[in-house]
Amino acid sequence: MSHTHVAGSIHADVSAPAPGWLRRPDDVNALLPQLWARGVTRSPSGELEVAGIGVTRLAAEAGTPAYVFDEADLRARARAFADAFAGWQVYYAGKSFLCTAVARWVAEEGLSLDVCTGGELAVALRAGVDPARIGFHGNNKSVAELAAALDAGVGRIVVDSTIELERLSALAAERGVRAPVLIRVTVGVEAHTHEYIATAHEDQKFGFSLVTGEAMAAVESCLAAPGIDLRGIHSHIGSQIFETSGFEIAVRRTVGMLADIASRTGRELPELDLGGGFGIAYTTLDDPAPPQQLADELAALVRAECAARGIGVPELSIEPGRAISGPAAFMLYEVGTVKPVTLSGGGVRTYLSVDGGMSDNIRTALYAAEYSATLANRASDAPPVLCRVVGKHCESGDIVVRDEFLPGDIVPGDLIAVPGAGAYARSMASNYNHVPRPPVIAAADGEWRTLVRRETVDDLLALDVG
Numbered sequence: 001m002s003h004t005h006v007a008g009s010i011h012a013d014v015s016a017p018a019p020g021w022l023r024r025p026d027d028v029n030a031l032l033p034q035l036w037a038r039g040v041t042r043s044p045s046g047e048l049e050v051a052g053i054g055v056t057r058l059a060a061e062a063g064t065p066a067y068v069f070d071e072a073d074l075r076a077r078a079r080a081f082a083d084a085f086a087g088w089q090v091y092y093a094g095k096s097f098l099c100t101a102v103a104r105w106v107a108e109e110g111l112s113l114d115v116c117t118g119g120e121l122a123v124a125l126r127a128g129v130d131p132a133r134i135g136f137h138g139n140n141k142s143v144a145e146l147a148a149a150l151d152a153g154v155g156r157i158v159v160d161s162t163i164e165l166e167r168l169s170a171l172a173a174e175r176g177v178r179a180p181v182l183i184r185v186t187v188g189v190e191a192h193t194h195e196y197i198a199t200a201h202e203d204q205k206f207g208f209s210l211v212t213g214e215a216m217a218a219v220e221s222c223l224a225a226p227g228i229d230l231r232g233i234h235s236h237i238g239s240q241i242f243e244t245s246g247f248e249i250a251v252r253r254t255v256g257m258l259a260d261i262a263s264r265t266g267r268e269l270p271e272l273d274l275g276g277g278f279g280i281a282y283t284t285l286d287d288p289a290p291p292q293q294l295a296d297e298l299a300a301l302v303r304a305e306c307a308a309r310g311i312g313v314p315e316l317s318i319e320p321g322r323a324i325s326g327p328a329a330f331m332l333y334e335v336g337t338v339k340p341v342t343l344s345g346g347g348v349r350t351y352l353s354v355d356g357g358m359s360d361n362i363r364t365a366l367y368a369a370e371y372s373a374t375l376a377n378r379a380s381d382a383p384p385v386l387c388r389v390v391g392k393h394c395e396s397g398d399i400v401v402r403d404e405f406l407p408g409d410i411v412p413g414d415l416i417a418v419p420g421a422g423a424y425a426r427s428m429a430s431n432y433n434h435v436p437r438p439p440v441i442a443a444a445d446g447e448w449r450t451l452v453r454r455e456t457v458d459d460l461l462a463l464d465v466g
């Protein structure tokens with residue numbers, strides 16, 4: 001498709017056709033509740049606020065771009081999972097976003113913590129999280145990482161390969177301990193999500209296949225290994241999932257496996273983890289289930305399956321990440337340029353370039369993820385036009401929000417907020433094009449503070465020692 005640039009103002013009536021799912025909003029200033037942290041509102045003057053603080057002040061004091069968390073919202077989401085899944089262990093998946101403060105918040109709200117590298121483990125320990133409440137994941141944990149996990153006394157290690165089992169058993173035996181282990185199994189589910197974030201189908205790197213018998217062989221290796229205390233099995237079918245059908249199959253197959261283990265060995269393994277993956281709203285299309293509904297459905301599935309297979313209900317756990325951290329933060333950007341681009345197929349798409357992009361949120365480029373955006377520093381009564389919010393990187397795929405209707409009077413210096421930026425944005429951020437990573441700030445009760453400071457060019461230069 002060839003594009004030509006036209007100078008001048010934006011005309012609402014010449015927008016390119018929007019994708020079928022995107023509706024032109026009746027009120028372009030309205031905030032859809034499921035997209036935003038609960039402390040985010042528009043002030044009477046039309047400015048976006050979080051926990052009572054206007055974004056203009058945040059931009060002036062913290063700079064842009066910035067990840068802006070609503071502390072009370074993140075805590076409430078963590079607490080809602082803890083309450084709904086009472087009697088289960090709820091491990092917050094730190095890969096979605098982890099820093100010392102957030103590790104503390106989720107622990108204070110009653111959650112355990114899932115880490116998947118030595119780096120995440122270090123943050124958890126620095127935050128003072130009880131090691132017994134830490135679970136350690138990863139498909140290629142190094143010997144040093146396994147040793148660090150054992151030395152810290154983590155509550156469980158989720159093992160992903162035979163080589164890891166051998167390493168872990170040897171390390172534990174050297175220390176005179178037995179490592180508490182879950183076996184990660186893949187249940188053969190094609191989860192309805194992007195290929196790169198589905199994790200239970202056959203041809204991918206995670207886990208032991210339950211379908212081919214590799215999982216049962218791993219169980220037998222564990223039972224024979226002197227340094228391994230096999231506690232149970234673990235399944236994670238993928239991420240950003242809305243349908244329960246994938247979980248149904250996962251429950252049926254994992255409980256079936258526990259029953260098979262019991263009949264082969266005479267031992268009922270005490271633990272079953274069903275992973276994370278609960279979807280959140282990024283656009284008006286997404287309609288996530290509340291934690292209580294997830295808890296009721298999963299508990300009923302497990303109970304029914306255990307009864308059918310004649311085993312007791314094991315100790316259950318889950319690992320939600322995105323559903324806790326995702327909606328709790330928005331990304332705050334400043335608009336640098338506004339470029340209406342005339343499409344040869346007809347209409348104009350307005351490109352709003354912001355002061356960040358794929359280095360602070362790779363999800364749009366990596367998974368074709370959809371996001372929403374709003375004009376944040378003011379309300380506007382200009383007619384909405386179809387916009388694409390893009391970054392400042394040297395890539396045409398450097399897109400933050402592929403399609404959104406935004407007011408047609410946006411100018412450089414305006415602020416744009418993108419909700420759903422709490423998960424897998426800062427945690428997957430890079431320094432592409434030597435762009436320093438933005439800070440993570442948190443607002444609570446009319447005050448804000450920095451959780452993770454902004455990187456500086458000096459930080460980047462300091463690494464360059466050649």
Ligand SMILES: Cc1ncc(COP(=O)(O)O)c(C=O)c1O
Pocket residue numbers: 093095096114137199236238239240275276277278319320321322323423
């Ligand atoms: C093993 C495991 N547990 C939990 C999660 C958390 O997933 P989500 O953030 O979608 O809840 C992931 C990431 O997909 C994962 O790989």
Ligand SMILES: N[C@@H](CCCC[NH3+])C(=O)O
Pocket residue numbers: 095197199239240363423424
């Ligand atoms: N990083 C992914 C989720 C996969 C996480 C780990 N299994 C995302 O942004 O959606």
